[in-house]
Amino acid sequence: MAMLPNLPLFGGDPKDWPMFIQAFKSMVHDVFTSDAQRLAMLHSRLENRLRIGMSQVLTTPMAYRDALQELHRKYGHPHLVVRSYIRSLMELPSLRESEEVDEFAAKLHGAVTTLEAAGYGHELNSSVALAEIVHKLPPSMITRWGRKMHKLLPKVPTLRDLDIWIEEELMSTRNVRDMTRQLRLNPIPAPKPRLGMFQPTVNFIDQKPTEKDADQHPGNNKCGLCKLEPGHRLALCPKFISMEPTQRAQAVYDLKNCFRCLGRNHNSNECRKTDATCGVANCGQHHHTLLHGADRVARK
Structure with missing residues (x-):
């Protein structure tokens, strides 16, 4: 009792x-x-x-x-159970670009997990239901899902694939947020001068550091993006980390930095880190993890 x-x-x-x-x-x-x-x-x-x-x-x-x-x-009856779950997903409100996807993702994951556990996993293959649910996502996510679908070819995507992909997207977003929070709580101190390290002297006051010096000694320059002094690597720039992936890619393009390591004075084809790949699960593309999910960019 x-x-x-x-x-x-x-x-x-x-x-x-x-x-x-x-x-x-x-x-x-x-x-x-x-x-x-x-x-x-x-x-x-x-x-x-x-x-x-x-x-x-x-x-x-x-x-x-x-x-x-x-x-x-x-x-x-199994048909009634499946139809009820699909209907609940269809009734989810469409999301705008600025809205959180967490609740949407939780309901989708709950439906997918329950249907599979109950033995109705084959019902997740409905292309009509998949299209309806995808169009409830923010426009930028729909674009990225389109690229994901292309990578899945010749496999026909299902609600199960959408569920896994959204979880990966959320994990990537959380990782970036955690990095931003850590940088705010524990700012990276400026490097202390070491013996032999480039330091301006009286003779250099009116001279602008060369690009080679700037790349080797970022602590002596302004950050190309946030303009803070002393400079720091782009991957550690709070302004860069707080951006959306496509905004970061545009910033890398405009600064003429490398899409693979985010370093300066070379492009991706010249990058020495030839084995560097994206750290997001199941991606493996040759771009920096902070650029995962970005749209293709062009000069503004």
Whole structure:
């Protein structure tokens, strides 16, 4: 009896039926031996409108098993469960560019996981449902998903692929946020001068450092992006980290930096880090991790 408060009320939504009936079986059906007790418990865990609709069946203990069959017929058929999950995804509101995707992703992941666990994984292959759900994403994500679909060819993408891809996108965003937060809490101090390190003298006051000196000694220059002094590597620039991936790619392009290592005075084809690849899971492209998910850019 102490377990009953943990047994949810069933309100008639087919997508809630698998969880409800499993919980009812383990907490009631397998615990009590009397159909009269089982029927009383079942009656107490149905919402009022369902009790009214089932009133003719819930009148006698002998009807316990008939009541279970009636509930299963109305709410537990696999087709009804799948349709309820797909409908719940279709009813999700479309997201604008500035809105968070976390809640959307959680509902999609919950639907995909539950359908697979219940043995309805084949229902995730609906191309119509996939197209409807994709068009609820922000425009920039729809563009990136289009590139992901191209990489999946000749495989036909499914809701399962969309679920995995959105999780990767969110993980990449969280990683960037964590890096930004760490930089704000623990700013990187300016490097201390070392013996032999380039330092301006009186003779250099009116001279502008060469590009070679600037690349080797970033601490003596302004950051090309945020203009802070002393300079720092682009990958550590707070302004750069706070940008969206496409904005970062545009900044790298405009600064004429390398898309692979973000370094200066060379392009990607000349980069010495030939084995450098994106750190985002399953990407492996030859671009810096901070540029993952960026659109193709051009000079403004």
